Structure formats: C-alpha cells, structure tokens
Amino acid sequence: MGVRRGALIVLEGVDRAGKTTQCKRLVQALRDSGKEAEMMRFPDRTTMIGQLISSYLEKKSNLEDHTVHLLFSANRWEQVPLMKKKLEQGISLVVDRYAFSGVAFTSAKPGFSLEWCQNPDVGLPKPDLVMFLQVNPAEVAGRGGFGDERYETSVFQRAVQQKFEQLIKDPSVNWKVIDAARSIEDVHTEIKTLSENAINIAENQPIGELWK
Numbered sequence: 211m212g213v214r215r216g217a218l219i220v221l222e223g224v225d226r227a228g229k230t231t232q233c234k235r236l237v238q239a240l241r242d243s244g245k246e247a248e249m250m251r252f253p254d255r256t257t258m259i260g261q262l263i264s265s266y267l268e269k270k271s272n273l274e275d276h277t278v279h280l281l282f283s284a285n286r287w288e289q290v291p292l293m294k295k296k297l298e299q300g301i302s303l304v305v306d307r308y309a310f311s312g313v314a315f316t317s318a319k320p321g322f323s324l325e326w327c328q329n330p331d332v333g334l335p336k337p338d339l340v341m342f343l344q345v346n347p348a349e350v351a352g353r354g355g356f357g358d359e360r361y362e363t364s365v366f367q368r369a370v371q372q373k374f375e376q377l378i379k380d381p382s383v384n385w386k387v388i389d390a391a392r393s394i395e396d397v398h399t400e401i402k403t404l405s406e407n408a409i410n411i412a413e414n415q416p417i418g419e420l421w422k
C-alpha cells in the first residue's frame with residue numbers, strides 16, 4: 211500500500227488573531243502524537259518574490275495594487291511543487307495564511323472584485339481544512355498595538371474582516387470558524403481535534419484544486 215498523503219491545513223484571520231501561535235502549537239502537537247507535520251507561511255519572505263512583497267509591506271517600496279496582488283499569488287504558486295511533494299510523502303502542512311488572505315486584503319481596496327482577486331489562485335492545492343480565527347478588534351487590543359507595516363490599521367482590518375466573512379460563505383471550502391478570543395490552550399485544543407479529523411479524512415483522498 212502506498213504512502214497516505216498528508217493534509218493541507220490553513221489558519222486564517224485578521225491581525226493578531228493568533229495564527230502564528232496556533233500554527234506552531236499545532237505542528238508540535240501533531241509531531242508529539244507521531245504524525246509528520248511542517249509549518250509554512252505566506253507570504254514566504256525568503257524567496258525573490260517574497261523579498262519584493264516584504265519590502266512593500268515594510269513600506270520601503272511601493273507597488274501598484276494589481277501587481278502586488280499577483281506577486282502574493284506567485285509567491286504561493288512557486289511553493290506548489292514543494293507542497294505537493296511533501297503532501298504526497300505523507301507530511302501534513304500547517305499553513306499560516308493562504309489564498310484567502312490574498313483575496314480578503316486586495317478586495318478590501320477600492321475597485322477590486324472578489325472574483326478578480328480569486329482568479330490567480332484558482333487551481334492551487336485545495337486545503338482540506340481552513341480554520342478562521344475569529345476575534346473582534348476590542349478583544350485583541352490587549353495583545354499589543356498594530357505594527358508599522360502596511361495594512362496594520364483598524365479601518366483597513368475591519369474591511370478585511372468583512373471580506374473574510376464573505377469568503378467563509380463559500381461551501382466549496384471546508385471552513386471552520388474558531389472563537390479565538392479564548393485562552394491559547396482552549397483554542398489549541400479545538401484546532402488540534404479538527405486537524406486530526408481532517409488528516410484522517412484527507413489520507414484517502416486526492417489533493418483537490420482550489421476554487422475549481
């Protein structure tokens with residue numbers, strides 16, 4: 211019998227929802243229970259495309275809005291061969307932001323439709339599970355202020371949140387909304403259970419194609 215594939219698990223949410231914290235906890239917990247798991251994050255700032263994006267986010271350079279959207283998408287596509295290889299080797303990938311952030315952030319800008327924003331990411335490996343860490347801005351105020359990067363303002367983050375709410379209605383994606391205002395441990399427990407279920411289901415299924 212061949213190797214059972216790993217699951218593609220994505221965490222999404224607005225600024226300071228706890229995505230990175232929970233991705234790290236989840237990878238550790240899966241490994242502790244004997245499963246192979248690795249973390250990835252988007253944007254991946256280590257590649258040449260990622261460096262262009264990083265400079266833009268840090269406001270060291272300006273990029274036209276369509277251009278930067280396509281760069282974020284290209285930054286995912288350049289990792290697809292590696293992602294597929296790892297999934298096929300039985301490694302589950304826990305991903306901090308994915309195409310949903312791409313669509314939510316650009317479509318929160320004036321003049322961008324959801325559909326236009328989705329197009330470049332159509333056909334990416336489809337996540338087996340997307341967990342949206344739901345918090346409201348007042349609840350995360352105690353987690354520190356906004357950083358200095360582009361997009362880190364409360365007005366823009368509210369617009370992004372509304373776009374996520376639209377995306378979550380899409381039944382073609384396995385969304386789970388998580389109350390992320392609870393303690394790190396409580397949030398982790400729920401995420402771990404959902405992820406273990408997704409891993410068990412994914413191992414007998416082919417990798418899907420997003421939004422196709």
Ligand code: Z5A
Nearest residue numbers: 225226227228229230231252253282311312315353393394
């Ligand atoms: N972007 C885009 O435009 N297009 C795209 O295609 C993609 C991204 C993929 C990248 O930011 C920016 O690029 C992002 C979207 C845009 N812009 N914004 N905003 P990034 O991914 O490099 O960084 P980030 O996503 O902004 O990180 P974050 O959102 O600020 O943080 P987080 O990962 O959600 O949270 P955290 O680092 O795990 O936790 C934040 C703090 O809260 C930390 O001190 C924790 O210890 C604390 N924390 C976490 N959980 C809890 C709980 N449950 N209780 C109390 N305290 C907690």
